[in-house]
Amino acid sequence: xxxxxxxxxxxxxxxxxxxxxxxxxxxxxxxxxxxxxxxxxxxxxxxxxxxxxxxxxxxxxxxxxxxxxxxxxxxxxxxxxxxxxxxxxxxxxxxxxxxxxxxxxxxxxxxxxxxxxxxxxxxxxxxx
Numbered sequence: 001x002x003x004x005x006x007x008x009x010x011x012x013x014x015x016x017x018x019x020x021x022x023x024x025x026x027x028x029x030x031x032x033x034x035x036x037x038x039x040x041x042x043x044x045x046x047x048x049x050x051x052x053x054x055x056x057x058x059x060x061x062x063x064x065x066x067x068x069x070x071x072x073x074x075x076x077x078x079x080x081x082x083x084x085x086x087x088x089x090x091x092x093x094x095x096x097x098x099x100x101x102x103x104x105x106x107x108x109x110x111x112x113x114x115x116x117x118x119x120x121x122x123x124x125x126x127x128x
Contacts, residue, residue: 001027001028002074003072003079003081004074005027006026006027006028007024007025007026007027007033007035007081008024008025008027009022009023009024009035010023010024010032014088014089018038018043018046018049018050019036019037019038019043019078020036020037021034021036021037022034022035022036022037023035023084024081024084026069026081031084032084032086033069033082033083033084034066034081034082034083034084034085035079035080035081035082036080036082037077037078037080038050038077038078038080039076039077040073040076040077040078041076043078050078053080054068054071054080056124056126057080057082059122059124060118060122062115062118062119064111064112064114064115064118065115065118065119065126066082066085068080068081068082068083069081069082090108
């Protein structure tokens with residue numbers, strides 16, 4: 001199944017460092033995913049950085065990091081398919097609900113530190 005047939009783009013949910021991010025439906029698994037789309041012509045100067053991001057994400061095996069599902073070339077675009085987080089980013093949550101309470105901050109920081117510990121054990125630095 002071709003990527004453009006397998007993944008139904010539903011709505012734009014954000015903007016990544018190199019392109020737009022969409023919520024999509026994976027028709028094969030019937031699950032929501034996030035699809036980051038780069039125009040290859042526009043991102044020609046960033047190809048090495050994009051390749052490094054994909055390579056690093058593909059190596060991760062940690063439930064505290066967004067899971068990578070695959071990459072596809074669709075015409076003149078690169079689609080990076082990842083786990084979809086229904087609540088959105090932390091910034092999205094703060095914009096919607098306002099400042100976080102201390103117990104929520106503690107919980108989030110614990111999760112972030114577990115992810116950082118995993119990355120450091122893998123000798124990786126993640127720019128996000």
